[in-house]
Amino acid sequence: MYKWGARSLRRMQGVNHLLTECATRALAKSRYDMTIPWMGGVRSAEEQKNIFDQGASKADGTNNLSYHQSGNALDVEPVGYNREQASNTFLPKARNQFAQLMFNEFSRMKARGEIPENVYLHWGGLWGASGWDPQHFELREL
Numbered sequence: 446m447y448k449w450g451a452r453s454l455r456r457m458q459g460v461n462h463l464l465t466e467c468a469t470r471a472l473a474k475s476r477y478d479m480t481i482p483w484m485g486g487v488r489s490a491e492e493q494k495n496i497f498d499q500g501a502s503k504a505d506g507t508n509n510l511s512y513h514q515s516g517n518a519l520d521v522e523p524v525g526y527n528r529e530q531a532s533n534t535f536l537p538k539a540r541n542q543f544a545q546l547m548f549n550e551f552s553r554m555k556a557r558g559e560i561p562e563n564v565y566l567h568w569g570g571l572w573g574a575s576g577w578d579p580q581h582f583e584l585r586e587l
């Protein structure tokens with residue numbers, strides 16, 4: 446049973462507790478050890494602008510806000526995601542199974558009334574034809 450490392454816990458500080466709780470329960474059932482990457486939690490407007498300037502986000506932090514700025518987004522990657530030996534199949538497999546676990550745990554929490562009815566989980570792996578942000582999870586309100 447996997448648990449967050451100290452660095453991941455630090456990077457999750459300030460993120461909506463419903464999202465971190467969901468991710469923690471998903472991690473406990475994950476077949477892969479997961480981690481929170483750099484800038485995977487709360488971001489300031491400046492940090493968001495930096496990431497935008499590097500071409501790594503579509504939100505510029507001022508006119509177009511990221512859910513990371515409000516603490517309603519969390520990025521999660523399998524441990525070793527940035528290593529060269531992460532094979533072509535390892536990444537999608539690990540990301541997809543974690544997303545499945547996230548949706549399962551989110552449904553459970555919702556069924557128990559731990560998450561308000563109007564709150565939904567979005568996964569960036571379902572965005573666009575190619576699922577361009579598979580590390581990204583965010584909470585949205587109806």
Ligand SMILES: [Zn+2]
Binds near residue numbers: 519580
């Ligand atoms: Zn993200």
